[in-house]
Amino acid sequence: MFNEREVVASILAGDVQAFERMVNEYQRLVYHVIDRLVKDGMDREDICQEVFIKVYRNLRSFQYRSKLSTWVASIAYRTALNYTRDNKRVGQISLDDYEGAGEQDDPERIFTNKDTAGYLRRLIEELPLPYKSVLVLYHINEFSYPEIGQITGMPEGTVKSHLFRARKFLKDKLKSQYKDEYVKRPG
C-alpha cells in the first residue's frame, strides 16, 4: 500500500528506496502525460527522468493541498510544456479555427484512415495543446475537473468546455472522414 505521507517523509529524511517506490508508483502517470504531450522524436525517458528529479528537488515545498499524484502530474505537465516548442502559439488556437488533420486529399492517408482507431489517435496527437492536455489528463490519467484545473492552471469551467469541445471535434472529424459508414452500422 502506497502511503504518500509516509513515503514523502522518508524521502525527505534521505531514504532513496522510498524515492524508488515513488518513481515506481508514478512512472506510468508521468509517462502518459509526457508521451501524449511531447512531440515525436524526443527522448521520453530522459524527460520522465527530468520530471522525477524536479519532483525530488521540490518535494520539500509540497504542502498536501492536493494529492501527491496531482502535484507530480503538474510538474510533468509543465515539463512537457517546456519541450513543446510551439506551446504559446497553440495556446491561442481555438478549435473553431483549427482544422486538425486535414489530410483528406492525401491518398496514402485516406488508405490508412480505414483504421478508425489509428485515425483518432492521430487526430488526438494533432489537437491544439490545451485540448489535448485536458483529454489526456481526464481520459488517460483519470483526473477530475478540479484536479485538471490544479495541474494546468485552467479554470474548471474551461476544463469542462475544452473537454466537451475536443470530443465533439473528434466526433465531427470522424463523421466527415467516414461519412456514410456509421449510418449503415447497427446502433
Next chain:
Amino acid sequence: MSTSKDQDERLQQYIEQGLEEEALLASFEKEDIGLYRDVFQSLAEPREVVLSPGFTQRVAAAVQAEQDQLYSAKWALVALMACGFILLDIGVSAYGFHAGPSEHMLGLVWHFRWYALFALCCIFLIQALDQFLSRRRLAAF
C-alpha cells in the same frame, strides 16, 4: 444534420457513464451514437509504457549523485570557512606577538601568491572535470 450543443453534451454524458438504454438514446441520431462510442473507446484505450527496465534505478542513482554532491559541497564550504578562520586567527596572533617573523612569513606567502592561486584553480578545475565525467557516466548508465 448536425446535433445541437446541448444534445451533444447530453450524448457525451450518457455514453461516458455507460447509460445506453434504447429509450434514453432514442432522441439521438444513430450515427452520432456510433461516432461517440468510437471516440470514447479510443480515448480509453490503454497505452503502453515504454520505459527501460532500469529506469527507476537510473533516476534514483541520479538523485543520489545529486544528494552526494550537495553533501560534499556543504562540507567543502564548512572546511573552507574553518581554514579561513584558522588562518585569520594565526595571522592576527602571530602579528600581535611576533611582528618581525610574521612579516617575513607573510612576505613569503605574497612571493608565492601566483603559485598558490594556480594550485587553487587546478583544484577547482579537477573538481569540475570530475563532476562532468561523473554526470556523463551516470547518463550512460
